[in-house]
Amino acid sequence: MALPFELRLTLLVLSSIFIPIACKLFIVLIWKPLAIQSCFKKQGIGGPQRHLLHGSMQEMMSLEQEAINKPIEGFSHDIASRVLPAYHKWSKRYGELFLYWVGTEPRFCVTDADMIREMLKTKFGLFTKDDPIPALKALLGKGLVLATDEKWVEHRRVINPAFHVDRLKGMTKAMASCTISMLSTWTDEEKELEVHEQLKQLTADIIAQTAFGSSYREGKEVFTAQEELILMAIASFGDISVPGLQYLPTKRNRQLWKLEKRARDNLKFIINSRIRSAVKAGGFGDDLLGMMMESSRGEDGRMSMSLNEIMDECMTFFFAGHETTANLLTWAMFLLSIYPDWQTKLRQEVMDLCGRGTPDADMLGKLKLTNMFLMETLRLYPPVLLMLRKTAKELKLGNVLIPKDVTITLPILMVHRKPEYWGEDADEFNPLRFSQGLSRAGKHPNAMMPFSFGPRVCVGQSFAMMEGKLVLAMILQRYSFSLSPGYKHAPFRLLTLRPQFGLPILLQPVHV
Numbered sequence: 146m147a148l149p150f151e152l153r154l155t156l157l158v159l160s161s162i163f164i165p166i167a168c169k170l171f172i173v174l175i176w177k178p179l180a181i182q183s184c185f186k187k188q189g190i191g192g193p194q195r196h197l198l199h200g201s202m203q204e205m206m207s208l209e210q211e212a213i214n215k216p217i218e219g220f221s222h223d224i225a226s227r228v229l230p231a232y233h234k235w236s237k238r239y240g241e242l243f244l245y246w247v248g249t250e251p252r253f254c255v256t257d258a259d260m261i262r263e264m265l266k267t268k269f270g271l272f273t274k275d276d277p278i279p280a281l282k283a284l285l286g287k288g289l290v291l292a293t294d295e296k297w298v299e300h301r302r303v304i305n306p307a308f309h310v311d312r313l314k315g316m317t318k319a320m321a322s323c324t325i326s327m328l329s330t331w332t333d334e335e336k337e338l339e340v341h342e343q344l345k346q347l348t349a350d351i352i353a354q355t356a357f358g359s360s361y362r363e364g365k366e367v368f369t370a371q372e373e374l375i376l377m378a379i380a381s382f383g384d385i386s387v388p389g390l391q392y393l394p395t396k397r398n399r400q401l402w403k404l405e406k407r408a409r410d411n412l413k414f415i416i417n418s419r420i421r422s423a424v425k426a427g428g429f430g431d432d433l434l435g436m437m438m439e440s441s442r443g444e445d446g447r448m449s450m451s452l453n454e455i456m457d458e459c460m461t462f463f464f465a466g467h468e469t470t471a472n473l474l475t476w477a478m479f480l481l482s483i484y485p486d487w488q489t490k491l492r493q494e495v496m497d498l499c500g501r502g503t504p505d506a507d508m509l510g511k512l513k514l515t516n517m518f519l520m521e522t523l524r525l526y527p528p529v530l531l532m533l534r535k536t537a538k539e540l541k542l543g544n545v546l547i548p549k550d551v552t553i554t555l556p557i558l559m560v561h562r563k564p565e566y567w568g569e570d571a572d573e574f575n576p577l578r579f580s581q582g583l584s585r586a587g588k589h590p591n592a593m594m595p596f597s598f599g600p601r602v603c604v605g606q607s608f609a610m611m612e613g614k615l616v617l618a619m620i621l622q623r624y625s626f627s628l629s630p631g632y633k634h635a636p637f638r639l640l641t642l643r644p645q646f647g648l649p650i651l652l653q654p655v656h657v
């Protein structure tokens with residue numbers, strides 16, 4: 146018996162909707178993951194079990210939860226099991242190369258320095274970056290950290306000159322004046338102080354001052370909104386991403402849009418004022434914003450970057466340059482607190498080269514021991530713990546064939562601790578390993594990578610090192626310090642590597 150026309154029509158409509166959806170789901174949830182898994186399996190690469198929807202996330206989350214509830218015994222630097230517990234466990238169980246899953250997204254973990262060199266240097270163009278979560282997108286727009294392809298090439302060309310060492314030299318004054326301002330609130334007597342928050346505030350001040358110069362006050366407004374966006378980004382990690390949700394006016398989205406608007410309105414105001422005053426002032430100014438605008442201006446006077454793109458880069462400077470440097474300084478102070486002999490050595494070096502005056506860029510360049518010490522701090526406590534890249538097409542890394550659209554995880558911390566590159570004392574503190582320079586510190590020239598390397602190396606590397614040396618030198622000139630008995634050694638990954646319970650120290654003014 147033939148079905149009535151309406152019923153046939155309804156069935157036809159329904160099947161034309163549901164069959165493509167079912168096919169898509171089959172491909173995303175079953176076909177593609179099985180094909181990728183089998184490609185790796187054939188090459189002898191395994192990994193944790195994959196759940197249809199959450200992939201390996203459940204095990205990952207529960208390992209992370211377990212880890213953050215346990216501080217580390219003593220002051221051991223063997224922190225991988227706490228800050229990257231899943232990678233630590235899986236690399237022990239499945240070998241140094243393994244495949245795991247974030248939902249339906251395959252992730253291939255690589256700690257082999259030769260493969261990493263291929264990825265970041267020789268085959269750099271074959272990789273792209275993943276789509277970020279909405280809060281990170283609101284934070285960084287298409288700024289350098291997230292930009293890809295031609296956009297990245299153009300932005301990097303414009304931004305590089307602003308971070309040139311000669312330009313940075315002119316910024317030490319601004320950095321020093323922010324540091325003096327922080328130190329003026331410290332004490333003349335012995336006192337306990339939580340320094341991690343102070344250093345975060347300081348690095349925020351420094352980036353606002355060096356990025357926006359005279360527009361510092363408006364710049365701080367931008368960063369206050371950005372701080373809130375960062376907190377929202379942190380809170381939304383691990384959320385299951387529902388396509389299209391970012392466009393709905395949910396409570397969280399409305400708050401996100403409001404903050405983004407506040408940050409961008411302020412930036413628009415700063416940039417437009419610069420454009421208006423440029424003719425009279427004879428240029429856009431010598432802060433990071435001014436230099437970036439200058440190098441974006443072509444011979445015909447037109448800007449190669451749009452207003453929105455300049456705003457994205459300003460937001461990126463703050464995001465990429467503030468917490469990272471604060472964490473470098475925090476871990477540096479932690480290490481100097483537990484190795485008082487190194488504190489004495491560095492203070493001596495600073496006093497010999499700079500006396501009690503404010504160090505300038507040339508003096509900072511001569512602080513060899515301080516430089517080695519900061520390198521060892523970055524090796525043991527790298528502020529950026531891991532990087533991600535995505536294969537833009539099928540390719541080979543070493544002997545491993547990797548399909549298109551596989552995300553590669555590069556856990557910097559694990560590379561920094563491999564005995565094969567750093568010897569049996571890989572987890573021990575020994576700045577002298579850097580006495581022959583960076584590339585000779587480990588047994589592989591690329592085993593040290595706190596700022597990444599290759600074309601996408603951190604653009605703010607020299608800025609951060611100069612800031613690190615300057616702030617540390619100015620603290621050492623004035624104070625000696627040790628850990629407060631209340632300190633709990635609990636390194637913690639929250640975007641960057643920070644101390645979970647802050648860094649309380651006992652400060653004592655030095656009289657030399």
Ligand code: HEM
Pocket residue numbers: 289290291301352461462463465466467469470473527528529532533594595596597600601602603604605606608609
């Ligand atoms: C100790 C401090 C810092 C550390 C450890 C650090 C580390 C890194 C790392 C590992 C990357 C590569 C990320 C990736 O490719 O996935 C990176 C990129 C970047 N960093 Fe830094 N960074 C620091 C300070 C700064 C500062 C002070 C600034 C700017 C003021 C900055 C701006 C950037 C930018 C714009 C990128 C993207 C570069 C590109 O993709 O072309 N960083 N940083």
